[in-house]
Amino acid sequence: xxxxxxxxxxxxxxxxxxxxxxxxxxxxxxxxxxxxxxxxxxxxxxxxxxxxxxxxxxxxxxxxxxxxxxxxxxxxxxxxxxxxxxxxxxxxxxxxxxxxxxxxxxxxxxxxxxxxxxxxxxxxxxxxxxxxxxxxxxxxxxxxxxxxxxxxxxxxxxxxxxxxxxxxxxxxxxxxxxxxxxxxxxxxxxxxxxxxxxxxxxxxxxxxxxxxxxxxxxxxxxxxxxxxxxxxxxxxxxxxxxxxxxxxxxxxxxxxxxxxxxxxxxxxxxxxxxxxxxxxxxxxxxxxxxxxxxxxxxxxxxxxxxxxxx
Amino acid sequence: xxxxxxxxxxxxxxxxxxxxxxxxxxxxxxxxxxxxxxxxxxxxxxxxxxxxxxxxxxxxxxxxxxxxxxxxxxxxxxxxxxxxxxxxxxxxxxxxxxxxxxxxxxxxxxxxxxxxxxxxxxxxxxxxxxxxxxxxxxxxxxxxxxxxxxxxxxxxxxxxxxxxxxxxxxxxxxxxxxxxxxxxxxxxxxxxxxxxxxxxxxxxxxxxxxxxxxxxxxxxxxxxxxxxxxxxxxxxxxxxxxxxxxxxxxxxxxxxxxxxxxxxx
Ligand SMILES: Nc1ncnc2c1ncn2[C@@H]1O[C@H](COP(=O)(O)OP(=O)(O)OP(=O)(O)O)[C@@H](O)[C@H]1O
Ligand SMILES: [Mg+2]
Numbered sequence: 001x002x003x004x005x006x007x008x009x010x011x012x013x014x015x016x017x018x019x020x021x022x023x024x025x026x027x028x029x030x031x032x033x034x035x036x037x038x039x040x041x042x043x044x045x046x047x048x049x050x051x052x053x054x055x056x057x058x059x060x061x062x063x064x065x066x067x068x069x070x071x072x073x074x075x076x077x078x079x080x081x082x083x084x085x086x087x088x089x090x091x092x093x094x095x096x097x098x099x100x101x102x103x104x105x106x107x108x109x110x111x112x113x114x115x116x117x118x119x120x121x122x123x124x125x126x127x128x129x130x131x132x133x134x135x136x137x138x139x140x141x142x143x144x145x146x147x148x149x150x151x152x153x154x155x156x157x158x159x160x161x162x163x164x165x166x167x168x169x170x171x172x173x174x175x176x177x178x179x180x181x182x183x184x185x186x187x188x189x190x191x192x193x194x195x196x197x198x199x200x201x202x203x204x205x206x207x208x209x210x211x212x213x214x215x216x217x218x219x220x221x222x223x224x225x226x227x228x229x230x231x232x233x234x235x236x237x238x239x240x241x242x243x244x245x246x247x248x249x250x251x252x253x254x255x256x257x258x259x260x261x262x263x264x265x266x267x268x269x270x271x272x273x274x275x276x277x278x279x280x281x282x283x284x285x286x287x288x289x290x291x292x293x294x295x296x297x298x299x300x301x302x303x304x305x306x307x308x309x310x
Numbered sequence: 311x312x313x314x315x316x317x318x319x320x321x322x323x324x325x326x327x328x329x330x331x332x333x334x335x336x337x338x339x340x341x342x343x344x345x346x347x348x349x350x351x352x353x354x355x356x357x358x359x360x361x362x363x364x365x366x367x368x369x370x371x372x373x374x375x376x377x378x379x380x381x382x383x384x385x386x387x388x389x390x391x392x393x394x395x396x397x398x399x400x401x402x403x404x405x406x407x408x409x410x411x412x413x414x415x416x417x418x419x420x421x422x423x424x425x426x427x428x429x430x431x432x433x434x435x436x437x438x439x440x441x442x443x444x445x446x447x448x449x450x451x452x453x454x455x456x457x458x459x460x461x462x463x464x465x466x467x468x469x470x471x472x473x474x475x476x477x478x479x480x481x482x483x484x485x486x487x488x489x490x491x492x493x494x495x496x497x498x499x500x501x502x503x504x505x506x507x508x509x510x511x512x513x514x515x516x517x518x519x520x521x522x523x524x525x526x527x528x529x530x531x532x533x534x535x536x537x538x539x540x541x542x543x544x545x546x547x548x549x550x551x552x553x554x555x556x557x558x559x560x561x562x563x564x565x566x567x568x569x570x571x572x573x574x575x
Contacts, residue, residue: 159425161427161428161429162423162424162425162426162427162428163414163418163421163423163424163425163426163427163428164423164424164425165428166407166411166414166415166418166428167415167418167423169404169406169407169411170404170407170415173404173405173406173407174400174401174403174404174405176396176401177401177402177403177404178404178415179385179386179389180363180385180389180392180394180402181389181415181416181418181419181420181471182386182387182389182390182418182419182420182421183386183389183415183423184384184386185386
């Protein structure tokens with residue numbers, strides 16, 4: 001395995017935090033949230049600014065979590081209380097965040113050279129690479145990331161099994177039903193969006209620290225990358241349960257980065273990557289459409305066909 | 311238990327599409343009463359159910375449940391009083407969630423949602439016990455997604471979810487209409503059973519006159535936004551569908567009841 005692939009795995013694990021956020025809105029809430037591009041950059045911008053000003057990188061990343069949450073809540077309030085179409089609500093927050101992110105950074109790009117970051121912290125842990133017969137499969141850094149993301153996955157899995165989590169899932173699955181059982185779907189939608197964008201912002205904060213700079217454009221196209229990870233993950237690894245689905249999202253994110261790395265390796269330009277991303281999503285959505293429609297529609301078919309034993 | 315006073319509901323008021331769905335409805339339901347409701351299409355039956363559940367807020371008048379004025383309370387705030395089964399078997403359950411998760415949601419009806427596990431072993435045992443009563447073998451399929459169940463099974467589950475927390479009022483809006491006769495009968499039987507078991511105050515809309523006469527202990531007929539017949543049990547149990555039609559014609563001053571959907575058999 002070459003260096004590029006090691007980097008791809010590390011990146012895939014960091015971007016997986018964002019993909020999990022996208023999974024929460026697109027899949028769990030069934031809400032096409034476009035806030036993501038803005039909240040990702042928000043996380044990066046805020047963390048970078050705070051770190052440069054001497055804030056502890058852990059605290060800075062936590063602040064990114066909070067700020068992302070506020071952005072998501074804002075979109076949620078626009079949609080539920082302001083009755084603005086969901087897509088538009090997300091776009092409005094995203095656009096507003098672009099200006100806000102510039103304000104936070106003061107300029108379009110903030111380098112984090114020689115700062116203490118979460119990345120330098122992880123590197124300084126000195127976890128050895130996982131090598132078999134001299135071939136490195138997992139860098140030490142990737143191992144730490146992997147443990148971190150699996151911990152996060154466990155927390156999300158747990159949350160989605162709590163009473164509140166069940167309400168949020170039912171909001172995306174059958175909002176009429178969950179209202180008749182006493183849940184306020186405005187509230188569950190807002191909580192879901194807040195949580196999702198909090199994760200996305202944390203991902204942005206991590207990525208900024210990993211790549212050593214925050215850029216006001218670092219969130220552009222992030223929603224599509226998130227979707228690519230979710231969809232590729234579902235297609236390749238299944239989504240029959242929450243446990244499986246969140247795992248698939250993480251693996252999907254890594255696979256996506258590996259594909260990108262291989263494409264670059266094959267001689268494509270970095271500027272081609274947005275095209276590649278769009279193609280990956282298109283392929284993942286259309287080619288297994290048959291398989292996917294079986295997976296998605298089966299419940300209804302089983303009912304309509306009346307093959308049950310009632 | 312339920313007191314509806316002078317409730318009026320108009321859709322699209324002041325436009326060409328204005329539609330008076332309910333005009334000055336008064337209804338007093340005593341605890342344990344099981345009311346069946348019939349009426350032609352567009353009579354306002356579903357609107358009445360929605361007014362009670364909080365899905366719709368009346369333009370004027372008041373709704374009082376168990377002594378509490380809930381007229382302006384939204385649906386989710388009334389959920390602790392009102393259990394509901396919809397006509398569409400898809401409507402009452404979350405298809406991508408498992409049977410036990412759906413039941414956990416129903417179990418939490420009207421309670422504050424916390425971060426404790428929605429399903430635990432104690433609840434699972436309770437759910438299993440409840441499901442056993444449905445006689446559908448669902449007690450062994452707690453982890454099956456509800457979307458994989460047949461329409462009848464889903465409706466049975468919806469009924470269970472609507473009732474096992476013993477709401478003050480149970481609303482059934484043509485909850486057997488989308489099922490084939492065999493499954494419909496099964497749900498009818500189950501309905502009788504749970505209503506009796508929990509002594510639930512129930513309002514059931516049906517398009518089946520036979521059903522309306524055989525079930526419950528009071529019958530209402532709605533027409534054009536008003537209650538035109540209110541038949542008590544003593545009278546109801548002696549009536550046949552033909553008598554019901556005659557009563558309708560009398561109440562309407564000769565207008566005949568033409569409604570293909572009604573089963574007169
Ligand atoms: N949201 C709405 N907007 C406008 N008109 C409505 C709305 N809901 C119901 N109506 C109208 O109000 C009237 C009563 O409707 P409702 O659904 O209560 O009838 P129903 O008795 O349940 O009929 P059905 O037997 O067909 O279910 C109908 O004329 C209907 O078209
Ligand atoms: Mg109706």
